[in-house]
């Protein structure tokens with residue numbers, strides 16, 4: 001899904017983020033843990049800053065559809 005959204009060659013056929021995560025009670029704390037893991041992973045992989053900024057901006061745009069508790 002991320003690869004597809006980033007303009008990569010993948011084609012995403014799954015559900016939208018609100019439908020997928022509805023009812024999971026994903027909290028602000030869950031969200032921060034996820035974001036920290038993602039940030040550490042991108043740093044370890046030495047992803048350039050511009051790409052990290054692009055991914056973070058896209059991921060943040062999904063927050064309201066994913067965090068509900």
Ligand code: HEM
Pocket residue numbers: 001002014015016020021024026030031034059060062063066
């Ligand atoms: C921007 C952040 C996130 C993105 C882009 C994302 C994306 C996705 C995608 C693409 C799926 C598969 C949907 C499908 O195939 O229909 C999925 C499923 C899932 N996500 Fe997320 N997710 C995010 C954050 C989270 C967080 C923070 C949690 C929990 C702490 C979470 C828990 C789950 C679980 C448990 C499933 C499996 C759902 C199922 O099998 O029914 N996700 N997510």
